[in-house]
Amino acid sequence: MTGVGMASKQTDDTMAIAVDDARKIVMGNHDDPYSVLGPHQVGKTRHVTAFDPGAATLVAITEGKEYPLDPVDGAPGVFTGTVPGSKPYSLKGDNALGGSWDMDDAYRFGPVMGEMDEYLLSEGTHERIWEVLGAHVIDHEGARGTHFAVWAPNARRVSVVGDFNAWDGRRHVMRRRGATGVWETFVPNVGEGAGYKYEILGVDGKTQPLKADPVGFGSQHAPENASVVRDITGYGWDDGAWMTDRANNHDRKSPISVYEVHLGSWRRRVDEDNRMLSYRELAEELVDYVADMGFTHIELLPVSEFPFDGSWGYQPVGMFAPTIRFGPPHEFRDFVEAAHQKGIGILLDWVPGHFPTDAHGLGRFDGTALYEHADPREGFHQDWNTYIYNYGRVEVANYLVSNALYWLEEYHIDGLRVDAVASMLYRDYSRKDGEWVPNKDGGRENYEAINMLQRMNVTTYGKVEGIMTIAEESTSFPGVSRPVDGGGLGFGYKWNMGWMNDTLEYVKKEPVHRQYHHHQMTFGLHYAFSENFILPISHDEVVHGKGSMLGKMPGNEWEKFATLRTYYGFMWGHPGKKLLFMGQEFAQNAEWNHNIQLDWDCLANDQHAGMQRLVRDLNTIYRAEPALHVKDCEEDGFQWIDAMNAAESIFAWIRRGNDGDAPVVVISNFTPVERTGWRCGLPLAGHWREALNTDAEIYGGGNRGNMGGVTTSDEGWHGQPASAELTIPPLSTVILTYDGS
16 A cells, blocks of 8 residues: 655545646646555545546445545546545446446556566566566456556656556556656456557657557557557467477487468468468468478568568567467467477567567657667668667667567477578668768677677577577678677577579579589588578568569479479588478469468479479488488588589589488589489499489479489599499489498
């Protein structure tokens, strides 16, 4: 029970609220309403002051007795009076139209946050801010309701508003928690599913646009954008087997083949108004499909709540809310659990590089540049028209690091792929001279962003066993996937954007010209082991006029399919983990469109169905042959057989695993010319099985090859001790595995 506020006065045995205070309550500009509203002890008597702008009369009820409260003159809706005893009370209101209602008084409840939470929030070291901030359904002082807490240090007043108070910012003004900048209140009888926002009075006295909760666990369906109270506790996970073993599944020595997915357009119910699938439907259909295709992981384009479908999630507003587009939080957990039960990991695209300018979002949250830099040279992305986080502010860095931990802990997410890392690392990213602010040493590196990323990796790897983080980093910044204590950023893996760009440029050229660009396919091996690389063919390569993967290939229809099959064989045989965006596994004809489902109908065509079978078989052999994955990130796992054959556009190499693992040989022919009697050096004498040939008829090819395998002669070739004459079909990749002598 709170003490008597300085603005109140006592007369005889009653306590009357000062008229000035009462008027401020009505106007919604009182700095500390808890000092005058709610119960206050005066001597041995409890007095209650309450505000209900819809009430003509107000009665307090305790222990079965009613105690009418007196209206305060000049302050409509403010009532005050004596309520004896110390037991909890409730309020009963009546209006002039005969309406009546009962309610609990939010101002009779004390604080919820503890001193340690306050301390850690102020220090910027609270690793789990979601346990304190946001909206939590709890039992508090004998009542069930929701505790709201939000960081807004420069606000004069913060209120939580929603249907439960007619969106009236005067009715649930929050309590300021000292120097933390946090405001909190407990609202009884508000629970799961309630929509809410924060009404903030800035330091200048102006009311800001209503703000969604930065740590809210749910949101309304777009275009509505209020936060929604979601009770995220109490989920009974049943994925213990996966969680126990997943560290082995993420090791550099393990096969990792990722299927990148945009949930809204993978598949739709076309006959049901083109609706998206729910998390629970995806838990069956998508998970089963990925398991059948042999991928080890699903990577989801961002699922943190976002206002605009066309951003694909890359302009998030609700960083702690799984998007409601596919269902509420527990149903998202159902999806994750279903994947784990099938032995499939879930990766999320995570976007700490920028956030949108939508009025209900983080921008100028409390009337000041709070989450973003005030200077647009540091705080605004010209390319994306978005704000940039102020990584140097301890509370903002803590917000982001805690958010990363949240997804891993609360939703059993297996890893985070961090978007647009390059834009975070460099202050001059996509900026001209004079449009950026140098660091304290006069350079271009963003020390604060680097520190935040390092802290994120140290925290997540240190707190959650078996996870992995992945950087989409498009420059040669050193040590992206090296440990922080060795000067690196601490990521587990890095997308190999250079390999992707070079090899795609090569395969887009007419075969007759490829001999002049041979180095584009070999150059990546000069740095292939400088980082722990993932080879990505991502959504970015099949949008904005770039066409589909099939559409990039030159020539007639047969040549297009054959070239793409060759390229996928080259990719799966190349060192590095794999990533393929949805639809490209069956060579969708059209560029990706987020508004419609993938073109599944094209699988009626044998060429498309053959491509799908090829990708399934590539995943199978990649996982089955240790030599193709154990040393994806180690130099001694790769050796060229023939890297210089530009005239024939042939590439041949050896993949090796650990001692005792049989080697694998990969040969790619990027011309439409069949090479018969092509002598290939081989590292071991004996029989080599043709384990995969992209020209096989089942893949849509011409069924040319080596009749299941070859046996070596003693003639050394290409610097190898043995060799064999092979048939390398036109536009094909052949993979040979060693059967023994």
